[in-house]
Amino acid sequence: MAEITAALVKELRERSGAGMMDCKKALAENNGDIEASIDWLRAKGLASAGKKAGRTAAEGLVGVAVQGTKGVVVEVNSETDFVAKNEQFQGFVRDVTNLALTTGDDVEALKKAAMPNGKSVEEALTENIATIGENQNLRRAKSLSVGQGAVVSYVHNAAAPGMGKIGVLVALEGDAPADKLEAIGKQLAMHIAAAAPLALTGDAIDPAIIEREAAIAREKNADKIAGKPADIAEKILKGPVDKFRKESALLSQAVVFDGKTPVQDFVAAEAKAAGGSVAVKDFVRFQLGEGIEKQQSDFAAEVAAAAGVA
Known part of the structure; x- marks a missing residue:
């Protein structure tokens, strides 16, 4: 059985x-995983799905840029938040984000692209690491474009213009006036930053995520479905999974501004008021460090080890 350390309990x-005792029990039941x-x-009703999604485990900056009807969002990581405030690092993120408007989503192609000084992105990144003295990584990029309409960006917790902790792009197709599209897109982008939808529609959510939610619902409702016919049990379990789909898909989420109007209804009303057509084609949301586990260290233990103290 894995050792259940205080650090593991704290992280959970x-x-x-x-609560602490619930976390200790959960870790014991799951061999420290x-x-x-x-x-x-979550199956025991002791935790929420949102907690895990809200954790970030790496530093750096998310950059966004829009040119015409195309936009891009890029994440560059660093070891500490201090580097994110460094003007050299910010300049690098700005240049790389603008380059990505041409290269698109391919990170390897982006690394080979030429910076304004003629050096490749990869060479500039290596120089940054040497001069700033901290490891850095060009992690990912994503672009969106529309034929007619607008791509609108939003940065939350901005450290400088066009870069911060959360970067959002929303692609709107339609013939509504440009200023109206921009206003609608900005409201939607702010909603996306706050609500963190998983996909545009419920049907587009990753099947693996839905399967995980179904498994949690089955365990959480074990008493309710015990002894029930398969069709009845399925109906009982369908409710929480459908609720998850609705709350996790952008178009069916309630807009954060009033907490009740579905995004698709909000967009329809805004389009009517603008006197043109507006449809949400796609969106992307990058939160700094999501999905990366930051290695925890015990500074006192490191010092003791370096000094040869057991």
């Missing part, structure tokens, strides 16, 4: 919002 508490423990806590 922060990621799940559950953090992800399995989170699912276990």
Whole structure:
């Protein structure tokens, strides 16, 4: 059985919002596996799905840029938040984001692209690491475009113009006036930053995520479905999964501004008021460090080890 350390319990508490004793029990039941423990806590009604998604585990900046009807969002990571405030690092993120408007989503192609000084992005990144003295990584890029309409960007927790902790692009297709599209897109982008939808529609959510939610619903409702015919049990389990789909898909989410109007209804009303057509084609949301686990260190233990103290 894996050792359940205080650090493991602390991490699970922060990621799940559950109590200390519940976290210790969850880790014990799941052999110290953090992800399995989170699912276990959720199945017991002791944690929320949102806690895990809200955790970030890397520093750096997310950059956004829009040119005409095309936009791009890029993530560049660093070891500490201090580097994100460095003008050299910010300049690098700005240049790389603008280059990505041409190269698109391919990170390897972006690394080979030429910076304004003639050096490749990869060479500039290596120089940054040497001069700033901290490891850095060009992690990912995503672009969106429309034929007619607008791509609108938004940065949350901006450290400088066009870069911050969360970067959002929303692609709108339609013939509404440009200023109206911009206003609608900005409101939607702010909603996306806050609500963190998983996909445009419920049907577009990753099947693996839906399967995971179904498994959690089955365990959470084990008493309700025990002894029930298969069709009845399926109906009982369908409710929470459908609710998850609705709350996780952009078009069916309630806009954060009033907490009740579905995004698709909000867009329809705004399009009518603007006197033109507006449809949400796609969106992208990058949150700094999402999906990256930051290695925790015990500074006192490191010092003791370096000094040869057991």
